[in-house]
Amino acid sequence: MPLNVHITPRRVIGQRSPMIYGHFIEHFHRQIYGGVYQPGHPLSDEDGFRTDVLDALRRIHIPILRWPGGCFVSSYHWKDAVGPERQPLFDKAWRVEDPNTFGTDEYVKLCRKLGCEPYICTNAGTGTPEEMSDWVEYCNLANEGRWARWRIANGFEKPHGVKYWSIGNENYGHWEIGAKSAEEWGRLVRESAKMMRHVDPTAELSAAAIHDTAWTMNLLRTCGEYIDWISIHEYWDMMPETNHPATYEQCMAFTDRIDHSVREVRGMLAALRLDGRIKIAFDEWNLRSWHHPNVHTIRQGVGKDSYLTPRDKNDDNSTYTMADAVFTACFLNAMHRHCDIVGMANFAPVLNTRGCIYSDDNGVVLRSTYHVFDLYVNHMGDTVVDLWAEGDMPQMTVPFKWGGERTVDCVDLLATAFSDKPGLAVAAINKDAENAHTLHIPLDAPSAITLLTLNGDSKDAYNDVGHEGVTVAETCLGVQEGCAEIALPPHSVSIIRIG
Ligand code: AHR
Numbered sequence: 001m002p003l004n005v006h007i008t009p010r011r012v013i014g015q016r017s018p019m020i021y022g023h024f025i026e027h028f029h030r031q032i033y034g035g036v037y038q039p040g041h042p043l044s045d046e047d048g049f050r051t052d053v054l055d056a057l058r059r060i061h062i063p064i065l066r067w068p069g070g071c072f073v074s075s076y077h078w079k080d081a082v083g084p085e086r087q088p089l090f091d092k093a094w095r096v097e098d099p100n101t102f103g104t105d106e107y108v109k110l111c112r113k114l115g116c117e118p119y120i121c122t123n124a125g126t127g128t129p130e131e132m133s134d135w136v137e138y139c140n141l142a143n144e145g146r147w148a149r150w151r152i153a154n155g156f157e158k159p160h161g162v163k164y165w166s167i168g169n170e171n172y173g174h175w176e177i178g179a180k181s182a183e184e185w186g187r188l189v190r191e192s193a194k195m196m197r198h199v200d201p202t203a204e205l206s207a208a209a210i211h212d213t214a215w216t217m218n219l220l221r222t223c224g225e226y227i228d229w230i231s232i233h234e235y236w237d238m239m240p241e242t243n244h245p246a247t248y249e250q251c252m253a254f255t256d257r258i259d260h261s262v263r264e265v266r267g268m269l270a271a272l273r274l275d276g277r278i279k280i281a282f283d284e285w286n287l288r289s290w291h292h293p294n295v296h297t298i299r300q301g302v303g304k305d306s307y308l309t310p311r312d313k314n315d316d317n318s319t320y321t322m323a324d325a326v327f328t329a330c331f332l333n334a335m336h337r338h339c340d341i342v343g344m345a346n347f348a349p350v351l352n353t354r355g356c357i358y359s360d361d362n363g364v365v366l367r368s369t370y371h372v373f374d375l376y377v378n379h380m381g382d383t384v385v386d387l388w389a390e391g392d393m394p395q396m397t398v399p400f401k402w403g404g405e406r407t408v409d410c411v412d413l414l415a416t417a418f419s420d421k422p423g424l425a426v427a428a429i430n431k432d433a434e435n436a437h438t439l440h441i442p443l444d445a446p447s448a449i450t451l452l453t454l455n456g457d458s459k460d461a462y463n464d465v466g467h468e469g470v471t472v473a474e475t476c477l478g479v480q481e482g483c484a485e486i487a488l489p490p491h492s493v494s495i496i497r498i499g
Contacts, residue, residue: 002438002485004390007415007424011386015419016339018063020332021377022119023350024284026070027091027098028292029311030352035359036110037102043363047109052364056357057114057350060373064117064164066283066346067107069093071296073169074125074177078104078135083154093177095295095307104139105151108160117164119283119346124168124188124208125178133195136165140200164344166231166283167192168208172215175296182215186222193226204228206281211264217272224274229281229343234261235289236327237401243291243313248459248491249398251287251323252431253406258327259334266341279343282335286347287327288354290314314353317365317464322456322491325368325470329429329493332376333414336384336427347373365463368470371454372493375472379452379495380425381416387426389413394437411437411488423447423499430488433459439486441498446481450474450497459491 025031039048068076071093080087081103089098104120111118120139122132134147139160141148148159167189171180180188189207196203206229209216216230236254237246246254257263262280269275293310294301301307328347335342347369349355356370366374394410412429430437454472456462461469477484486496 001392002440003393003411005413005426005439005441006388006390007426007441008386009417009424013337013384013386014339016336016382016384017343018061018382019117019344020335020339020342021060021062021373022064022066022283022344022346023062024066024070024346024348025350027068027072027076027102028070028094028290028349028353029314030359031349031355032102033099035351037106047106047113049110049113050359053351053357053359054113056364056366056370060370060377062114062116062350064119064344064346065111065114065350066119066121066166069121069169070284071169071176073121073123074171076123077127077131078138082138083150093295094292095300104135104160105154105156108139108162118160118162119164119166120162121166121169122192124171124180124192125176129188129192129195132167132192133199136162136196136199136203140203163202164204164206165196166206166208166281167227170233171208172210172212182218185215186218189219189223190226193223197226206231206283209265211261213268216265216268220268220272220274220278224272224278227278229279230265230269231281231283232261232265233284233348234282235285236287238289239291240289240296241293243310245288245319246323246401248321248323248433250401251327252396252408253398253400254287255327255330255412255431256406256408258330259338262334262338262342266338269341275341280338280341282342282345284346284348285331286354287324288319290353315358317358317367318462320354320367320369321460321462322368322470323459325372325454325493326429326431326491328369328372329376329427330412330431332372333412333427333429336414336416339384360465362465365465367463368454368456368461371470371472375452375454375493375495376427379497380427381418383417383419385415385417385424387413387415394432394435396432410435423497426496426498428486428488428494428496430490430492433491436490437488439488441484441486441496443481443484443498446479447484447499448479449477449484451477451486451494452497453489453492453494455489455492
């Protein structure tokens with residue numbers, strides 16, 4: 001039974017920020033060292049950045065890149081990683097030595113090469129308000145004080161102009177170095193924000209939060225007037241200790257209420273009348289959590305085979321299938337629907353680990369999730385418009401990884417228009433692993449229809465070195481009038497360009 005899809009372009013839901021297509025990179029495993037930053041590698045440029053990785057990132061027009069963590073940041077001291085003398089760091093979060101050869105200046109240089117906004121997450125674990133505000137001095141003051149003068153001495157005459165800053169990373173979590181109570185957190189954020197604003201009143205500040213009312217309501221009551229963003233994170237297929245990826249069907253169960261965190265934080269902001277001013281930065285999200293056994297626990301692994309070697313399992317490209325692509329598209333659709341309050345989202349991470357790009361010594365693999373970003377960034381509009389599906393929405397009941405079942409819609413639809421040109425772009429997701437589903441889209445006028453469909457020959461299709469199991473097919477359906485009929489293949493993500 002086809003779904004009749006009614007789109008009302010004149011009923012605008014909102015303008016989505018391009019920053020909902022943001023990304024995150026951390027000093028973890030092969031994201032920085034052995035990832036994007038490999039001085040001397042044949043594929044690296046004069047600044048040590050892998051040009052194949054840069055090219056892939058440019059193609060998806062990465063708008064903002066959060067750095068340097070993540071858990072890493074909660075015992076990181078930025079001053080060790082600027083200037084000619086770099087102090088190697090024993091990274092107490094991930095228990096490896098970090099040479100600190102990639103620091104603030106290298107990061108800003110990377111962002112300039114990508115044309116993206118820097119977004120620095122500060123150390124609210126062992127760090128202090130002064131260390132955070134010194135970092136803002138280093139990056140944003142023209143030439144006053146020792147830290148701006150140090151940047152100049154390091155060869156950067158002009159300020160780096162870092163607009164986005166996060167105070168802390170998951171300081172609510174027992175796993176985080178320097179974890180805080182809700183009360184401690186409110187005070188630390190307020191004092192940090194004060195000092196950072198005293199340096200640069202134009203900086204936009206976020207603070208680590210969670211969809212937990214005690215933590216976040218206290219934060220908002222204590223610091224609501226000091227912050228511009230509230231930062232939340234979510235991973236669904238949790239595998240930090242055991243690397244046992246959820247099945248396709250279990251991943252579809254994770255799409256149930258995929259936006260619950262946003263709804264809950266939106267409610268808290270509204271309750272305190274802050275929802276018109278403070279935006280949500282969903283600045284770490286991914287279907288799959290990272291695998292790093294025996295470090296997020298009190299009991300630390302002793303031998304490297306128990307805590308370090310297992311991290312290589314994140315590199316198994318067969319893990320990242322059409323399940324990841326379908327989930328990622330469902331998440332992006334949900335964030336578009338909340339574009340009035342979600343101003344940023346950062347896929348965690350962008351490179352290696354669970355990233356949308358995998359790199360090795362010979363080149364890159366564009367995983368299934370990369371192609372979702374490529375489709376959305378390059379073909380979806382910036383204006384979210386009203387869409388409703390008339391008829392019986394097909395549903396499916398799927399197993400929930402942690403027990404029980406969930407019943408979810410088989411089809412997820414989002415309509416967008418363009419502020420700078422005519423036409424519509426509809427993101428149409430078929431989560432159903434077995435059945436195609438057909439859309440009937442009434443057309444106001446004869447319209448050229450183009451269909452771009454991301455898919456593989458099975459729900460478990462993936463991309464790897466020498467193996468392209470997931471591709472985008474582009475089909476011109478010509479000029480249609482009256483009603484366009486579009487078939488959505490099983491386990492697929494499509495963009496329907498209309499007009
Ligand atoms: O698994 C990676 C970690 O997930 C990030 O470092 C942290 O921010 C989150 O807990």
